[in-house]
Amino acid sequence: MSLLDYFKTTKPNSAKLAKERLQILVAHERSERNQPSYLPQLKQELLNVIRKYIQINQDDISVNFESDDEQETLELNIVIPEQPQS
Amino acid sequence: MARIIVVTSGKGGVGKTTTSAAIAMGLAKKGHKTAVIDFDVGLRNLDLILGCERRVVYDFVNVINEEATLNQALIRDKRCNQLYILPASQTRDKDALTQEGVGKVLDELAKTFKYIVCDSPAGIERGANLAMYFADDAFVVTNPEISSVRDSDRMLGILSSKSKRAENGDEPIKEFLLLSRYDPTRVKLGEMLSVEDVQDILSLHLLGVIPESKSVLNASNSGTPVILDETSKAGQSYSDIVDRYLGEDKPHRFIDEDKKGLFGRLFRSK
Ligand SMILES: Nc1ncnc2c1ncn2[C@@H]1O[C@H](COP(=O)(O)OP(=O)(O)O)[C@@H](O)[C@H]1O
Ligand SMILES: [Mg+2]
Numbered sequence: 001m002s003l004l005d006y007f008k009t010t011k012p013n014s015a016k017l018a019k020e021r022l023q024i025l026v027a028h029e030r031s032e033r034n035q036p037s038y039l040p041q042l043k044q045e046l047l048n049v050i051r052k053y054i055q056i057n058q059d060d061i062s063v064n065f066e067s068d069d070e071q072e073t074l075e076l077n078i079v080i081p082e083q084p085q086s
Numbered sequence: 087m088a089r090i091i092v093v094t095s096g097k098g099g100v101g102k103t104t105t106s107a108a109i110a111m112g113l114a115k116k117g118h119k120t121a122v123i124d125f126d127v128g129l130r131n132l133d134l135i136l137g138c139e140r141r142v143v144y145d146f147v148n149v150i151n152e153e154a155t156l157n158q159a160l161i162r163d164k165r166c167n168q169l170y171i172l173p174a175s176q177t178r179d180k181d182a183l184t185q186e187g188v189g190k191v192l193d194e195l196a197k198t199f200k201y202i203v204c205d206s207p208a209g210i211e212r213g214a215n216l217a218m219y220f221a222d223d224a225f226v227v228t229n230p231e232i233s234s235v236r237d238s239d240r241m242l243g244i245l246s247s248k249s250k251r252a253e254n255g256d257e258p259i260k261e262f263l264l265l266s267r268y269d270p271t272r273v274k275l276g277e278m279l280s281v282e283d284v285q286d287i288l289s290l291h292l293l294g295v296i297p298e299s300k301s302v303l304n305a306s307n308s309g310t311p312v313i314l315d316e317t318s319k320a321g322q323s324y325s326d327i328v329d330r331y332l333g334e335d336k337p338h339r340f341i342d343e344d345k346k347g348l349f350g351r352l353f354r355s356k
Contacts, residue, residue, distance in 0.1 A: 013276035018232045019283045026287055028240050033243045 035065045046076070054080055088196035090201050092221035092259075093266050094168045094245075096237030098208030100229045104302055105324070106205035108313040109225070112328030114169035115313075118200040121160065121327040123191075124174035125217040126207035127182055133173045136163065137309020149176035150187030156194050162336040165314070170199075180212060188216045208243060220250050223260045223331075226290060230279040235287055238263075242288070263290035264327065267298045270343045281341055294327035297340040 010079045050056055056078065064075040093106045103126075110122035122144060126134035133139040138161045144154035149172070156172075163169035172191075175182055195202050206217035218224060224245050230240040245259050246252055252259075265284055272278040279308040281295055301318030305311065313328075319340055326336050 013277050015273070015279050018279055022232055022235055022279075022287050025236060029236075029239065030158065030243070033247075056135070 024085060034067060039063055049076065056081065088199050089201050089223060090192060090196075090221050091201060091223045091225060092206055092218040092226045093203065093227060094206040094214065094218055094241050095227045095234065095266065096208065096210065096214075096241040097234045099231075100227050100234050101264075101296065101302075102208075102227050103131050103135055103205055104312065105225065105227050105264060105296075106203050107132060108321075108324035108327055109310040109331070110142040110171075110201070110203040111136075111163070111166060111169055111311040112313045112324055113203070113332075114166045116328065117168060117333065119168050119170075119198065120171045121195050121199045122205060122301040123172040123217075124202040124205050125183070126174050126205065127213050128174075128176060128178055129175040129178070129207065130176050132205050133161075133171065134309060135306050136171055136311060138163070138171055138173075139309070142173045142257045145173045146153065146191070147177055147182045149243070150182070153293070156191065167295060180348065183212060183216050185216060185219065189220060192220050210240070214283070215244070215248060218245055218249060218259075221245075221259050222251075223262065225259045225262050225264050225293065226288075227266050228284060228288070229263060230269075230273070230281075230284060231309045233286055235279065238288060242290075248328055261290050262293040262331070263288060264293050264296060266296040268295045268340065269298045270341060274343060292338070293330055294323055295340050296323045296327075297337060 043061060046063070047056070047058065047061055050061070060079040060081070062077045064077070066073050066075065091109070093102045093109070095102050096293050106122055110120050112356065114120040120138075122132065124130055125146075126132070127147065130142075130145070133142055140163050144159035146159070148154040149156050149159045160170040160172055173282055192202060204217040204221065207213040216242075226238050226239065226241060228234050242261060245261060249259055251257065263284070265281055269278055269279070273280045281292065285292060297319045299318055299320035301313075301315050302320050305318070305321075312318055312321045313324040323340050329336050
């Protein structure tokens, strides 16, 4: 791809791209906003415990905290790989 | 009852000080006794934008430390006798502002002033937090630019959780969007986020769009708040913003390119 093509393909509507990036980012940051600060550490410790038994990646575990007026829920999601890794 | 307005943004250089000077002058010119406070400790600037830098004797921190009275520190504007400025301290001591001290000064101002405008520093440190802590209304100054929008959203989170109103469970701070340095031509070319784009993300009440304008630099060069330049689009935009804030129903301007009509079209904000 020539330099000219590069400008041709990126120039139209960079604002649209900015908006899409913002929408994803802002939604993510808002969901994290009310989370307790111990969450990342909790996640790391859980990861360490699980790894004693099963090899999983950082991304295979998600810890979500949600709260409404009534209650707070901590949702833990662990994806176990199909073939146990050795 | 006094109303405390914080002009905030998270990001620096988006137009908070320009806006604080303009709207404080605008409110004062409408006959409301208004004080404008520079919270940018160590980086005093509002005095320059208002053209009173040579009249500064005492500052905000002197008042907090009871080294001067509020009346000694307040500078009365020479153009409008309803406007008073409380300059920031140039101390490098970051802890010079205390919540108790700021609260006391605001309480005292509230006895005689109708509006108190707090010009927040950038960032989310003490100065910025204290500028918004006591606020009734927040003017969120945002540029149509990706990092500014993100920072504004972060500030909204802080406004709704770390303010006095939030802590006391009172009615939340009223938040308004001021979209500044807007360039309709670039928006049309798809190079700049549009008002609608920013609104889709922040969903705030739009108080006004301030166009990118050369008159802002001219105004700051001469120490005149841009709102006093009636020929300037930025100045006119700030006048509209003051009117809308005071409850007037004014159509939005400066959203479209000039060609489309000098008076713009009615823009519906959410
Ligand atoms: N509408 C505008 N058009 C052009 N320049 C602007 C506009 N608003 C602000 N500026 C310029 O942007 C710079 C930062 O403005 P300032 O009000 O000091 O921002 P902040 O207080 O948020 O750091 C200044 O040089 C100012 O002249
Ligand atoms: Mg400033």
